[in-house]
Amino acid sequence: EQMTKGVHYSENHELEVEWAELIKSMMPMAERVEFCACGQEANMMAIRLARAFTGRKKILRFEENFHGWGDELVARGSLGVVAPEVNIIPFNDLNKVEEELAKREYAILLTEGGGAHMAGQVPIDIDFVRALRDLTRKYGTVWLIDEVVTGFRDAPGGWQSIVGIKPDLTTLGKCIGGGLSVGAVVGRADIMDVLNPELPIEQRIRHTGTWNANPLTAAAGVAACKLYLEGEPQRKARELADYLRGKGNKVLKERSISGRLYSRSIVHLYLG
Numbered sequence: 078e079q080m081t082k083g084v085h086y087s088e089n090h091e092l093e094v095e096w097a098e099l100i101k102s103m104m105p106m107a108e109r110v111e112f113c114a115c116g117q118e119a120n121m122m123a124i125r126l127a128r129a130f131t132g133r134k135k136i137l138r139f140e141e142n143f144h145g146w147g148d149e150l151v152a153r154g155s156l157g158v159v160a161p162e163v164n165i166i167p168f169n170d171l172n173k174v175e176e177e178l179a180k181r182e183y184a185i186l187l188t189e190g191g192g193a194h195m196a197g198q199v200p201i202d203i204d205f206v207r208a209l210r211d212l213t214r215k216y217g218t219v220w221l222i223d224e225v226v227t228g229f230r231d232a233p234g235g236w237q238s239i240v241g242i243k244p245d246l247t248t249l250g251k252c253i254g255g256g257l258s259v260g261a262v263v264g265r266a267d268i269m270d271v272l273n274p275e276l277p278i279e280q281r282i283r284h285t286g287t288w289n290a291n292p293l294t295a296a297a298g299v300a301a302c303k304l305y306l307e308g309e310p311q312r313k314a315r316e317l318a319d320y321l322r323g324k325g326n327k328v329l330k331e332r333s334i335s336g337r338l339y340s341r342s343i344v345h346l347y348l349g
Contacts, residue, residue, distance in 0.1 A: 079296035087287070092295035099302035100253060100263060103233045106243045107263035111272060112290035116225030116250030117145030119260035120187070122284065123246050124149060126262065127185035127219035129271045129282055136160075137183045137218070139168045141193035144223050168193055169202045174209065178216040185219045188244075190227040190236040191345060198347050200339075203240050210242055219268060225250035225260070229305040230314065230344045239341075255301030257294045314342040321346060 079092075097110035113119045128134055136149055144150040148160045164183075166173050177183065188209060193199035213220035222244040227236040229252050237244065246264035253261060262269070271282050288294070304310055318340040325338040325348075340346035 079293050082292065084293040085287070085291050089290075090292055090295070092292055092299055093290040096253075096290065096295050096298045096302065099299060099306065100249070100261065103229065103302070103306055104235060104238075104247065104263060106237070106245075106247060106265070108266040109264065109269035111262045111269060111284065113260035113262065114286055114288045115258050116223075116248060116260040117147060117150065118286075119225065119248040119250070119262050120144045120150055120221075120223060121147050123187075123219075123221050123248055123262050124185055125282055126246065126268055126271055127221070130268045131184045131217060131219060133182055133184035133218075134162050135183045136163045137174075137177055137186045138163060138165045139188065139193065140165055141168055141199045142187065142189035142223070143194050144187055144189065144225075168199060169205045171205055171208055171212075175212055178212055178218055181216055183216075183218045185221055185246075186213055187221050187223060190222050190224040191231065191341065198349070206240065207242055210244070213245070219246060220244045221246045221248065223248050227345070228252055229302070230311065231341055232311055233305055233308050236341075252305075253298055253302060254294045255297035257297050258288070259290070259294050259298065311342065314344055317343040318346055 093112065100110050101107045111122065113122055124136060138144070149163050164177060166177060178186070186209065188206060192201040209220060222237050222242070224235045224237065224247050228247070228249040229235060232238050235247065237247065244264070245268060246262060249261045249263065251257060251259055253259060272284055273281055321343065322338045322340055329336055336348055338346060338348055
C-alpha cells in the first residue's frame with residue numbers, strides 16, 4: 078500500500094511521527110527519537126551527540142561488546158583502524174569503570190544490552206550494569222545502552238525494561254522497522270536537542286540522510302511496533318526458547334556432552 082504512495086519523499090512525513098510516538102510509548106526514557114539508516118549509524122550518531130553535549134572527546138567501551146564496524150566501534154587491533162580516543166576495558170569490573178570515569182574525560186560509555194558480543198554470548202552481571210547508572214551520572218558521562226540487537230525483541234520496552242535501568246541514550250536497529258534497514262537514537266531531550274535546527278550552526282549537529290525514516294520502512298515500522306506494543310511476539314519468542322532450551326539441555330545431559338543452552342528468548346539462544 079505504501080509503495081503506491083511513494084518510497085522516498087526526502088522530507089518528514091506523518092508516518093515518521095506516528096512511528097516515533099509508538100517507540101516513545103514503549104520506552105519511557107525515549108523523550109526524543111532520531112532515525113538513521115541502520116544500527117551502526119545510530120551508534121555513531123550517539124557518540125557525536127555525547128561529544129557535543131559534554132564537550133569531551135574520549136569514548137569508553139567494554140571488551141567483547143559489539144556496536145558495529147566503524148573505527149570507533151570495532152575491537153581493539155582491527156586492521157586499518159586508528160581510534161586513539163577509544164578506551165576498551167574489561168566487562169563486569171566496576172572498579173576499573175570508576176577508575177576511568179573519575180578522570181572526567183569520557184563523553185560516553187557504551188554498553189551492549191543483554192550482555193556482550195551480540196547481546197548475550199558473554200553474560201552480563203545485572204548488578205554491575207545497574208551500578209553504571211550512578212557512576213556515569215556522578216562523573217558526567219553520557220550512558221548509552223546499545224539495544225540494536227535486543228530492542229523490542231526481549232520486551233516492549235527493550236532489555237532495559239526487564240532489568241530496570243534508564244540510560245541517557247539508547248540505540249535501536251532493524252527490529253523497529255520490521256526487519257528493514259533502519260536505526261534510531263532515542264533518549265534525553267536535553268542531549269537530543271543538540272540536533273535542533275534552530276540553534277546556531279556552531280552549537281548543533283546537522284543530521285540528514287536520504288533513507289532516514291523513509292516512508293516504506295516507516296510503514297513497516299509502524300505495523301511492527303503496534304505488534305511489539307501488545308507483547309505477543311516477545312511472549313512467543315520466550316516460550317519457544319524455553320521449549321528448545323529444555324529439550325536441548327536434556328539431550329546434552331543424556332549424552333554426557335559438556336555444555337549448556339542458555340537464553341532469554343529464541344532470538345538470543347546460545348550454547349556454552
